[in-house]
Amino acid sequence: MLIVDAAWTEWLNTNAGLGCTPESMVDAMVKSGFDVDYAGVQVKMAINRHKGRTDAPAEAEAAAGQISAEYVYDAIPVASGNVIRAYDRDVQVLMRVEQPQVIVFGNVLSPEECSELIERSRSKLKRSGTVNPETGGTDIIPARTSEGTWFKRCEDAFIERIDKRIASLMNWPLENGEGLQILHYKVGGEYRAHYDYFDPNTKGSAVHIQRGGQRVATLVVYLNDVPDGGETTFPEAGITVGGRQGNAVYFRYMNDQRQLDPLSLHGGAPVREGEKWVMTKWVREHRRDV
Ligand SMILES: O=C(O)CCC(=O)C(=O)O
Ligand SMILES: [Fe+2]
Known part of the structure:
Protein backbone atom coordinates (compact mmCIF):
# COMPACT_ATOMS: atom_id res chain seq x y z
CA MET A 1 0.00 0.00 0.00
CA LEU A 2 1.44 3.30 -1.15
CA ILE A 3 1.22 6.33 1.16
CA VAL A 4 1.87 9.96 0.21
CA ASP A 5 5.42 10.95 1.24
CA ALA A 6 7.15 14.34 1.08
CA ALA A 7 7.82 14.07 -2.68
CA TRP A 8 4.21 13.20 -3.43
CA THR A 9 3.00 15.99 -1.14
CA GLU A 10 5.07 18.41 -3.20
CA TRP A 11 3.69 16.92 -6.42
CA LEU A 12 0.11 17.29 -5.08
CA ASN A 13 0.70 20.87 -3.94
CA THR A 14 2.32 21.86 -7.24
CA ASN A 15 -0.41 20.36 -9.39
CA ALA A 16 -3.19 21.76 -7.22
CA GLY A 17 -1.48 25.16 -7.50
CA LEU A 18 -1.34 24.83 -11.29
CA GLY A 19 -5.07 24.21 -11.35
CA CYS A 20 -4.86 20.64 -12.71
CA THR A 21 -8.20 18.84 -12.69
CA PRO A 22 -8.80 16.46 -9.78
CA GLU A 23 -9.54 13.67 -12.27
CA SER A 24 -6.17 14.02 -14.00
CA MET A 25 -4.34 14.05 -10.67
CA VAL A 26 -6.19 10.99 -9.37
CA ASP A 27 -5.52 9.27 -12.67
CA ALA A 28 -1.78 9.94 -12.45
CA MET A 29 -1.66 8.68 -8.86
CA VAL A 30 -3.59 5.51 -9.68
CA LYS A 31 -1.19 4.85 -12.55
CA SER A 32 1.66 5.15 -10.03
CA GLY A 33 0.07 2.51 -7.84
CA PHE A 34 -2.12 4.42 -5.34
CA ASP A 35 -5.51 3.12 -4.33
CA VAL A 36 -8.24 5.14 -6.09
CA ASP A 37 -10.19 6.12 -2.91
CA TYR A 38 -7.00 7.14 -1.18
CA ALA A 39 -5.83 9.15 -4.18
CA GLY A 40 -9.21 10.91 -4.36
CA VAL A 41 -8.94 12.01 -0.74
CA GLN A 42 -5.33 13.17 -1.11
CA VAL A 43 -6.17 15.20 -4.23
CA LYS A 44 -9.17 16.78 -2.52
CA MET A 45 -7.01 17.69 0.47
CA ALA A 46 -4.31 19.20 -1.78
CA ILE A 47 -6.90 21.33 -3.58
CA ASN A 48 -8.35 22.39 -0.22
CA ARG A 49 -4.85 23.23 1.01
CA HIS A 50 -4.37 25.41 -2.03
CA LYS A 51 -7.74 27.13 -1.63
CA GLY A 52 -7.39 27.59 2.11
CA ARG A 53 -3.63 28.22 2.28
CA THR A 54 -2.57 30.37 5.17
CA ASP A 55 -0.10 33.25 5.30
CA ALA A 56 1.65 31.65 8.27
CA PRO A 57 2.23 28.05 7.23
CA ALA A 58 4.91 27.38 9.85
CA GLU A 59 2.66 28.45 12.70
CA ALA A 60 -0.36 26.69 11.33
CA GLU A 61 1.68 23.54 10.84
CA ALA A 62 3.02 23.69 14.38
CA ALA A 63 -0.51 23.98 15.74
CA ALA A 64 -2.05 21.39 13.46
CA GLY A 65 0.47 18.53 13.54
CA GLN A 66 1.95 16.80 10.53
CA ILE A 67 0.58 14.01 8.38
CA SER A 68 3.36 11.46 8.27
CA ALA A 69 3.99 8.40 6.12
CA GLU A 70 6.37 7.33 8.92
CA TYR A 71 3.76 7.62 11.64
CA VAL A 72 5.04 6.18 14.91
CA TYR A 73 2.55 3.99 16.80
CA ASP A 74 3.22 4.98 20.39
CA ALA A 75 1.29 3.79 23.46
CA ILE A 76 -2.47 4.00 23.10
CA PRO A 77 -4.20 5.64 26.09
CA VAL A 78 -6.99 3.01 26.25
CA ALA A 79 -6.56 0.47 29.09
CA SER A 80 -5.33 -3.05 28.37
CA GLY A 81 -7.41 -6.16 29.13
CA ASN A 82 -10.49 -7.77 27.66
O1 LIG B 1 -20.82 6.57 10.33
C1 LIG B 1 -19.74 6.01 10.49
O2 LIG B 1 -19.64 4.78 10.52
C2 LIG B 1 -18.50 6.84 10.63
C3 LIG B 1 -18.77 8.24 11.11
C4 LIG B 1 -17.57 9.10 11.01
O3 LIG B 1 -16.59 8.78 10.40
C5 LIG B 1 -17.54 10.41 11.68
O4 LIG B 1 -18.56 10.84 12.21
O5 LIG B 1 -16.47 11.06 11.67
FE1 LIG C 1 -14.97 10.24 10.67
Missing part, protein backbone atom coordinates in the same frame (compact mmCIF):
# COMPACT_ATOMS: atom_id res chain seq x y z
CA VAL A 83 -12.97 -5.95 29.88
CA ILE A 84 -12.56 -2.28 30.75
CA ARG A 85 -14.42 -0.70 33.64
CA ALA A 86 -15.57 2.55 32.03
CA TYR A 87 -16.95 4.80 34.78
CA ASP A 88 -20.19 2.92 35.54
CA ARG A 89 -20.12 0.05 33.03
CA ASP A 90 -18.05 -2.97 32.00
CA VAL A 91 -17.11 -2.63 28.35
CA GLN A 92 -15.83 -5.60 26.34
CA VAL A 93 -12.85 -5.39 24.03
CA LEU A 94 -13.79 -7.36 20.90
CA MET A 95 -10.84 -6.54 18.63
CA ARG A 96 -7.63 -4.53 18.74
CA VAL A 97 -5.67 -3.45 15.64
CA GLU A 98 -2.20 -1.96 16.12
CA GLN A 99 -1.64 -0.14 12.81
CA PRO A 100 -3.75 1.95 12.46
CA GLN A 101 -4.82 2.02 16.10
CA VAL A 102 -8.40 0.72 16.08
CA ILE A 103 -10.38 -0.98 18.88
CA VAL A 104 -13.86 -2.49 18.62
CA PHE A 105 -15.83 -2.43 21.88
CA GLY A 106 -19.00 -4.22 22.98
CA ASN A 107 -21.56 -3.09 25.55
CA VAL A 108 -20.65 0.62 25.61
CA LEU A 109 -24.31 1.67 25.83
CA SER A 110 -27.40 -0.24 26.94
CA PRO A 111 -30.28 -0.72 24.45
CA GLU A 112 -32.33 1.72 26.56
CA GLU A 113 -29.63 4.38 26.35
CA CYS A 114 -29.39 3.90 22.57
CA SER A 115 -33.17 4.30 22.21
CA GLU A 116 -33.23 7.37 24.41
CA LEU A 117 -30.47 9.04 22.37
CA ILE A 118 -32.34 8.28 19.13
CA GLU A 119 -35.68 9.51 20.44
CA ARG A 120 -34.21 12.71 21.83
CA SER A 121 -32.49 13.45 18.50
CA ARG A 122 -35.21 12.61 15.98
CA SER A 123 -36.88 16.03 15.87
CA LYS A 124 -33.59 17.99 15.91
CA LEU A 125 -31.84 16.46 12.87
CA LYS A 126 -30.21 18.68 10.25
CA ARG A 127 -28.12 17.73 7.20
CA SER A 128 -24.48 17.09 8.30
CA GLY A 129 -21.66 19.24 6.97
CA THR A 130 -17.86 19.27 6.70
CA VAL A 131 -15.24 21.97 7.41
CA ASN A 132 -14.75 24.58 4.67
CA PRO A 133 -10.98 24.83 4.02
CA GLU A 134 -11.05 28.60 3.55
CA THR A 135 -13.41 29.83 6.23
CA GLY A 136 -13.75 26.99 8.72
CA GLY A 137 -17.52 27.25 8.18
CA THR A 138 -19.75 24.33 7.29
CA ASP A 139 -20.15 22.95 3.76
CA ILE A 140 -22.89 20.58 2.71
CA ILE A 141 -21.25 18.06 0.37
CA PRO A 142 -22.49 14.96 -1.49
CA ALA A 143 -19.80 12.83 0.21
CA ARG A 144 -21.60 13.18 3.57
CA THR A 145 -25.30 12.48 3.36
CA SER A 146 -26.27 11.91 6.96
CA GLU A 147 -28.34 14.19 9.15
CA GLY A 148 -27.27 14.92 12.66
CA THR A 149 -27.55 16.85 15.88
CA TRP A 150 -25.41 17.59 18.93
CA PHE A 151 -25.71 17.31 22.69
CA LYS A 152 -23.54 19.76 24.60
CA ARG A 153 -20.96 18.14 26.86
CA CYS A 154 -22.66 17.08 30.11
CA GLU A 155 -25.78 19.09 29.20
CA ASP A 156 -27.95 17.06 31.61
CA ALA A 157 -27.57 14.10 33.95
CA PHE A 158 -28.16 11.48 31.23
CA ILE A 159 -25.65 12.99 28.80
CA GLU A 160 -23.18 13.58 31.64
CA ARG A 161 -23.19 9.89 32.54
CA ILE A 162 -22.48 8.94 28.93
CA ASP A 163 -19.79 11.63 28.56
CA LYS A 164 -18.10 10.39 31.73
CA ARG A 165 -18.24 6.77 30.58
CA ILE A 166 -16.73 7.66 27.20
CA ALA A 167 -13.98 9.79 28.80
CA SER A 168 -13.15 6.87 31.08
CA LEU A 169 -13.16 4.36 28.19
CA MET A 170 -11.03 6.54 25.88
CA ASN A 171 -8.92 7.45 28.93
CA TRP A 172 -8.88 11.05 27.79
CA PRO A 173 -9.94 14.14 29.78
CA LEU A 174 -13.66 14.87 29.64
CA GLU A 175 -12.86 18.57 29.07
CA ASN A 176 -11.01 17.71 25.82
CA GLY A 177 -14.10 16.20 24.21
CA GLU A 178 -16.38 17.87 21.71
CA GLY A 179 -20.11 17.46 22.31
CA LEU A 180 -21.86 14.18 21.51
CA GLN A 181 -22.90 14.05 17.88
CA ILE A 182 -25.81 11.87 16.77
CA LEU A 183 -25.92 10.87 13.10
CA HIS A 184 -28.74 9.30 11.12
CA TYR A 185 -28.24 7.69 7.71
CA LYS A 186 -31.15 6.56 5.54
CA VAL A 187 -30.88 3.97 2.74
CA GLY A 188 -28.04 5.18 0.47
CA GLY A 189 -26.73 7.51 3.19
CA GLU A 190 -22.96 7.45 3.61
CA TYR A 191 -19.88 9.34 4.74
CA ARG A 192 -17.20 8.73 2.14
CA ALA A 193 -13.55 8.17 3.10
CA HIS A 194 -12.17 11.07 5.14
CA TYR A 195 -9.92 11.96 8.03
CA ASP A 196 -11.29 13.21 11.33
CA TYR A 197 -8.21 15.34 12.00
CA PHE A 198 -8.27 18.88 10.68
CA ASP A 199 -6.20 19.15 7.53
CA PRO A 200 -3.00 20.95 8.63
CA ASN A 201 -2.17 24.20 6.84
CA THR A 202 -5.58 25.41 5.86
CA LYS A 203 -7.08 28.58 7.22
CA GLY A 204 -10.35 26.76 7.80
CA SER A 205 -8.66 24.21 10.06
CA ALA A 206 -6.85 26.90 12.01
CA VAL A 207 -10.19 28.34 13.08
CA HIS A 208 -11.10 25.02 14.72
CA ILE A 209 -7.64 24.18 16.05
CA GLN A 210 -7.50 27.47 17.95
CA ARG A 211 -10.16 26.04 20.25
CA GLY A 212 -8.88 22.82 21.84
CA GLY A 213 -6.13 21.93 19.35
CA GLN A 214 -6.06 19.07 16.86
CA ARG A 215 -8.38 16.07 17.09
CA VAL A 216 -6.56 12.99 18.36
CA ALA A 217 -9.09 10.14 18.47
CA THR A 218 -12.70 9.22 17.70
CA LEU A 219 -15.30 6.90 19.20
CA VAL A 220 -18.26 5.92 16.99
CA VAL A 221 -21.01 4.13 18.95
CA TYR A 222 -23.70 2.21 17.03
CA LEU A 223 -27.19 2.99 18.30
CA ASN A 224 -29.06 0.37 16.25
CA ASP A 225 -28.47 -2.83 14.27
CA VAL A 226 -28.23 -2.06 10.55
CA PRO A 227 -29.74 -4.95 8.51
CA ASP A 228 -27.39 -4.38 5.55
CA GLY A 229 -24.57 -1.91 4.78
CA GLY A 230 -23.55 1.08 6.90
CA GLU A 231 -20.31 -0.47 8.17
CA THR A 232 -17.45 1.77 9.28
CA THR A 233 -14.61 1.05 6.86
CA PHE A 234 -10.88 1.81 6.93
CA PRO A 235 -9.97 1.37 3.24
CA GLU A 236 -6.21 1.74 3.70
CA ALA A 237 -6.16 -0.86 6.44
CA GLY A 238 -8.71 -3.26 4.95
CA ILE A 239 -10.89 -3.13 8.08
CA THR A 240 -14.70 -3.17 8.08
CA VAL A 241 -16.67 -2.87 11.31
CA GLY A 242 -20.32 -3.88 11.20
CA GLY A 243 -22.64 -1.81 13.35
CA ARG A 244 -24.32 -3.54 16.28
CA GLN A 245 -26.42 -1.76 18.86
CA GLY A 246 -24.36 -0.63 21.86
CA ASN A 247 -20.99 -1.55 20.28
CA ALA A 248 -18.41 1.02 19.23
CA VAL A 249 -15.26 1.53 17.19
CA TYR A 250 -12.42 3.64 18.57
CA PHE A 251 -9.52 4.93 16.51
CA ARG A 252 -6.54 7.15 17.34
CA TYR A 253 -4.70 9.18 14.73
CA MET A 254 -2.45 11.69 16.51
CA ASN A 255 0.51 10.44 18.49
CA ASP A 256 2.49 12.13 21.25
CA GLN A 257 4.91 13.60 18.65
CA ARG A 258 1.88 15.23 17.01
CA GLN A 259 2.17 13.16 13.85
CA LEU A 260 -1.13 12.36 12.08
CA ASP A 261 -1.78 8.84 10.83
CA PRO A 262 -2.68 8.56 7.12
CA LEU A 263 -3.92 5.00 7.70
CA SER A 264 -6.80 6.38 9.78
CA LEU A 265 -8.69 7.14 6.56
CA HIS A 266 -12.23 5.87 7.17
CA GLY A 267 -15.84 6.25 6.15
CA GLY A 268 -19.40 5.11 6.77
CA ALA A 269 -20.42 2.75 3.93
CA PRO A 270 -23.80 3.35 2.24
CA VAL A 271 -26.76 1.89 4.11
CA ARG A 272 -28.32 -0.79 1.91
CA GLU A 273 -31.30 -1.69 4.05
CA GLY A 274 -32.96 -0.08 7.06
CA GLU A 275 -31.38 2.92 8.72
CA LYS A 276 -28.26 3.66 10.71
CA TRP A 277 -27.92 5.68 13.90
CA VAL A 278 -24.54 6.38 15.47
CA MET A 279 -23.13 8.62 18.17
CA THR A 280 -19.71 10.15 17.53
CA LYS A 281 -17.27 11.57 20.07
CA TRP A 282 -14.28 13.50 18.71
CA VAL A 283 -11.58 14.29 21.27
CA ARG A 284 -8.93 17.02 21.17
CA GLU A 285 -5.37 17.49 22.35
CA HIS A 286 -6.31 20.22 24.83
CA ARG A 287 -9.29 21.16 26.90
CA ARG A 288 -12.07 22.77 24.94
CA ASP A 289 -14.65 25.02 26.54
CA VAL A 290 -18.26 24.15 25.69
